Amino acid sequence: MSRPRILSLYEGLFAGGARVLHTNVITGLHVDGAHEHSVLSIASQARREGALQPMTDDPRYRWLREAGIEVSDLGREAGVVAPAPESFTAAELEIAADAAARADVILTLKEQPLGLLLALDARGLLPDVPIAACLHRSDPTHSGAAVRWLGELAASGRLTSTISCAESTSDAYARFLTPAVDRFVIPNGVDLARYRPKPYERMPLRTQLGIAGAAPVVVFAARFDAMKDPGLFLRAVASHARRDARAQYVMCGAGMTADNTALTAAITEAGAPADRIHRLGIRDDMPRVYRSADIVALTSAFGEASPLCLIEGAACGATPVTTAVGDAAQVVSGIGLVTPHDADAIAGAWAKVIARRPDYRAAALAARHRVGSGRMLDAYRGAIDGLAERADVAA
Template sequence: MRPALHVISGLRTGGAETMLVALCGALTAASMPQHVVSLTGDGPNAAALERLGVTVHRLAPRGAAGSALALIRLARLIRSLRPAVIQGWLYHGDLFAAGAHRLAGAPRGTLLAWGLRNSDIDHARYGRLLAIGRRLSGWPGLVVSNSQAGADFHRAEGYRPRRLAVIPNGIDTARFRPDPAARAALRRELGLPDDAVVAVHAARLDPMKDHATLLAAAARLPDLRFLLAGEGTRGLALPGNALALGRRDDFARIQAAGDIAVSSSAFGEGFSNAVAEGMAAGLMPVATSVGDAGAILGGLGRLVPPRDPAALADALAGVAALPPPVRRAAGLAARARIESTYGVGAMAERFLAAWRGAGAGLENEIPPSARRAT
């Protein structure tokens, strides 16, 4: 089978990077070779990909001359590999993939695909990239969005893709699962009582994640404990019931220690991995109605307006007040929803079907192992 070539901004810890690792793992298991180009060199997920047998190419361009050289190197890689598909991830990855595909001569049988991972976005920070993407959105044969909210936002911004597919993220439910041993061990490490109700907020420090609203809600709930896991969180001024863990690579263990998965995002989310991973771990979700959060929850947990600390605090208080057996049963229902709707195998199969439908040079049948992958 001809390989897939993925182009991504970098391989740090993040939602897009996590999904790239999951997809490459599933497709490698289905005997489809995977190559990943990182535009910022190394990151924690580079090693994770290489352990799966994925070849990682590190370009890391610097300045205009470096970017030109990186495009030439990427075009040469395309000519050498003759991939069935070049899949971009995030705006920078999309644009580099498009430029190198053109420079390589837009080879016949090699599909250019873009990947959109956000919904509404801060125009002050990303407006220029969004404008370039808008002008070039007819280049790729396929645009993949991980959320309906993201697809609708980019259409409203003037994106006019030839073909668009909405493919939700896939969650590794073997990794993110209820784990009593991990729960007890991490609580001991952090000094959290066994009977404490703990809300887990897994997000890097970024305006879109709106830690300010989360902490304002936490300050109203002194009896509820909060764990903040994500790069930059150690620098926050925290109320006494919150603990910042900084950047972590053991999110499955952290989720297992909690009772509530909380997302306070104000904008920009497409498909929230943190919410879905928490649900897979058996946590009851509380999320702001941003991106496809409502679709992920599917009527479970609590959905509140963004930028509203009082509403977020009320929702968290309501979940915390539930009898523990009721809360645990709701968490298991949340896990069942993720297992049935958002598995990694289903995501891999959807990518293969979308690539093939857009003209990628793939075999006619989807490998059954893609469906079985977890």
């Protein structure tokens, strides 16, 4: 058969690790000639974590376009709740049906876009092609109605497979699927050419922020959301700052800005030193941020699967310290620390890493080979080619 045509459905193009991962996968497979990829985004902008994020301003959108991937959208605004099947208009379904009709395989980024596929199926507009849901959570109960749509699509026989980024994800979603749905697990990986140590880049961001070269820096790369538990991070900052007068803390991601009053209130409530917390918001230079850091911290309460920030930070030489969520413990095995959901315990782990910083940095850099994107792209290529071959045989 000719080069398979793969359509990816996004709820929207806005800040988030799953979008980074999926976009890297399809751009890599498109550029190397494995497939012809295209993207349909339900939303053209997102209002999340108190920020309006237009699709065309998003780095993921730019990566797709620079790779020559067609990107279209339905013009909606994404919010906290994914669009239900009954909410789609005839005009929106016509656009989606046209995009789907040109695909040999359909991928969905997470379960949120599945409402669109159910709406197409209910009107006889969904082509008979393999459909794979790419899943990136370890707690589907926090997906709202979207996990029910996953179950409905599986029960109808239209869902062919799931591709999960972690064993915890695959296991968590299994109860919503039928035995006929194939389940693949492909661990996350990162571009080691982009996420790599550059000693001379340790200082530029520190200098910009007024942070001394010898000061310990803890980076929290996450959106301002209950899943990420920024309150726990800030309580750990308060505990750690009392132990270490030199340490500085960097928060980046959607909502991590000085004009977010909820974040300001959380800093005050935690008793954390506001003058040592740098709120940088959404960044498109995360390798530079990680290279300035000693620790990349994650304090998530639920939902994480294979957290990308831990892998990215470690590949740049930062030591990952995380709560035990999803497959995080496996991700940081041998290169970082896992903590309970306790501020003092987290602060103690940070202190331990700082005290033995050269050893932990050396361990992270020695393990870079295991987090590269090459084997991940090969696995996705194989899974998608298998789906395309199935469609070719059926035709």
